[in-house]
Amino acid sequence: MKHLAAGSAAACTEGRPLVRPPGAARGKDFLALCIKCDRCTSACPLHAIGPASVTDGFVQMRTPRMDFHHGWCNFCMKCTEACPTGALEPLAEPGPFDRPKAIGTAEITINCIALRSGGCTKCYEACNEGAITLNDDNVPVVDPELCTGCGLCMDLCYKNAVKLEPASLEEAASGEETLECERAAGEDSGGSSGGADDWGKLESMFTVPVSRT
Structure with missing residues (x-):
């Protein structure tokens, strides 16, 4: 089972930068502020926002990402109005000849x-x-x-x-994802305190309970 947990931990450290909704805070600030409430997803009239999956990185899972296979963004900013935490902040109203800030x-x-x-x-x-x-x-x-x-x-x-x-890979990359995943997986060398407990937590997340009669 530890091999499965190790593989899962390795996968979660490989999360890729995601296209976030308009007005998203930068990288680790966004992850700290987002509570995964799905209000922005529900508020999008064109259905362009969806939840990130585990393949996008464990720490990013269920945070909002743009899903352009189901819609597109007209920068109506309804998602920013629905956000209760400031993870998405309303952008300045563009002038008549201005383009929206690129996402x-x-x-x-x-x-x-x-x-x-x-x-x-x-x-x-x-x-x-x-x-x-x-x-x-x-x-x-x-x-x-x-x-x-x-x-x-x-x-x-x-x-x-x-x-x-x-729009900016430097801004989109969180850096925190690798840190959090490594903390969850623990260090094989034993240099990280609480490593055994963290391994147990990670294993339990990817273990299917087996009923015994």
Whole structure:
């Protein structure tokens, strides 16, 4: 069982940066403030917010992340209004010619059918910010300076050819995730106090109870 717990602990230290809702506090501050109440998820009228899973890192699990396979963000800020802790703070109202503060940047992947046929321009046509243009081969190209990470292109791409990266990987990476996971797993060398107790806690989380007759 310790092998299973060790594998789980190792997996949780590999959590990746997530695209957070607008107004999210930075990295470890967000994790400290978020109480995983799901109010932002319920408040999103376009269903663009969902809970992070264990594959996103144990510490990040059930915190809100943008889920552009079910919707996109129009920066209505209803999620920030619903947040009770300040994990999401309302952003300043943009002026008539201002773009919303970016939450991520879109990237076109090799799955894009325009790379082979040049026949699909849906993301280019849909982009509200003019961040996607077409090159000479009719292939969409994203301008990271203009992209707000709204996810509309990702939501409508039926080939799943668009991925979103956090606007700033330095801000999105928590650093606390590795610390907390290592604390939970304990140190094999015995250099961490309470290591045995922490191993027991981690094991219990990934152990399926077996009934005995």
